Amino acid sequence: MEKITTVKKFLIEHAKLNPVSFHMPGHKGAAFYKRFGHNDFLENFIDCDVTEIIGADNLFLTEGILKEAQDVYSELYDSRKSYLLINGSSSGIIAAILASVSKGKKLIMARNCHKSVFNTLTLADIQPIYAYPELNDDYDISGPIPPEEIDLLLKNNPDADAVILPSPNYYGICSDIEAISDIVHRNNKILIVDQAHGAHLKIFSKYGITELPESAEESGADIVINSTHKTLASLTQSAILNLNSDRVSHYMIEDKLQCIESTSPSYVLMTSLDINAGILKTHGYELMQDWIDNLNYFYDEAIKIPGLELIDRIPGMDWTKINFSFRKFGISGHELEQLLLAKNIFIELYTGDLVMSMTGIGNTRDDFRAFLEALTEISENRINNQTDSTSYASEENATKHVLAFKRAAIYEIPKKAKRVPLMEAEGLICKMSVIPYPPGVPLVCPGEKFERETLLYIQTLREKEEKVIGVNSAGEVLAGDCHSY
Ligand SMILES: Cc1ncc(COP(=O)(O)O)c(C=O)c1O
Structure with missing residues (x-):
């Protein structure tokens, strides 16, 4: 027998534990697929790993079986058009922003957006205007984005092209998308909602369950991106982008998706999206x-x-x-x-x-x-x-008031920067984002000053062996001083 690889060994041992999962993904294991008669997919997993063979359609020019799957999503979410994503909601978010914001223009964005939003800024030289979430004082976590904040930012930045925010956020806290959508559209701008954590919201309401917040699709957002893998049944890394209005051209969305996503889209992932749609339609x-x-x-x-x-x-x-x-x-x-x-x-x-x-x-x-x-x-x-x-x-004490993203001055990103031990970075300006993962929301962005309480918090995370992107194994961050440019 082949020598067992370490990744496989880990995964097989994990599967043997028969874990009770209150973690992603949403399907929670093979039992769900078996329950709905998809053993054939599980048994032929490797043979389903094909590419664009005859009859298999093409993700970036859907006309056949992939279009059929997209149409089922469009029906489920009542969207104008739905797109299968094979690089997660991250790819949908990047494509949505690139399709909505011109190079060098402004994007009004929640400060607690996922890192994919921050990463897009550098791709098109987009200028961020931050909207700050309310603070949930009791637990020191980010709350909703107040509609008045968006209103004010739009008044002060009439040249912004679009607004993006996460709803629900990582903890499930939703913003008032209906009110925000009214404000954004009154200003003739585009509203993008990162609903990575709420792919199920529209499905609940579709089947008459109204105890949960309304989905962004129903609340007027122009583009909504859903991680079906997080709470529904498709495989990790698969997701859906819903286009709900004609404020953004579908040609632009399609063009940006083909720029961002892999040119070898996984049919295993797309099959799982198809299975998820079928199950929701029949047994939703x-x-x-x-x-x-x-x-x-x-x-x-x-x-x-x-x-x-x-x-x-x-x-x-x-x-x-x-x-x-x-x-x-x-x-x-x-x-x-x-x-x-x-x-x-x-x-x-x-x-x-x-x-x-x-x-x-x-x-x-x-x-x-x-x-x-x-x-x-x-x-x-x-x-x-x-x-x-x-x-x-x-x-x-070390975590207090750090995750609420206080309004901070933004400095020019230092041209010269060096690796600095974490606790010596106080007062310096960040050159490379510091991102605890999860949740993947940058704690310190390029141009922000390293504050002592933030550094203490990062140190605490590292002591607990949490993953913090942007801090190297020696515990250093990339920073420069305010005068180095
Ligand atoms: C708020 C938020 N948006 C977007 C994403 C990206 O989703 P995906 O992992 O499907 O790319 C995440 C990932 O955890 C997230 O937490």
């Missing part, structure tokens, strides 16, 4: 109903667990994402992740003492039961033997 109603029932069951039971604090089913919140903490017991998010991992439960991410778990279409009642059991056990253990929480308190 029962699946969405089960999902919401399971969530309501979970929340109703979880609020009874002593010490557990939940962000409950409040308006404006996509509560398919379950955000919770045991901060009353002095348990940090990192510790809670480890405690759950010991019970074979994988959560998506934590921030300070808040843990975010991502539910998906593939989660079963048994998953929610296992999750509740694990949380109940953690609670009982703490009640029975209280532990010292001093170390936690200092960790909290």
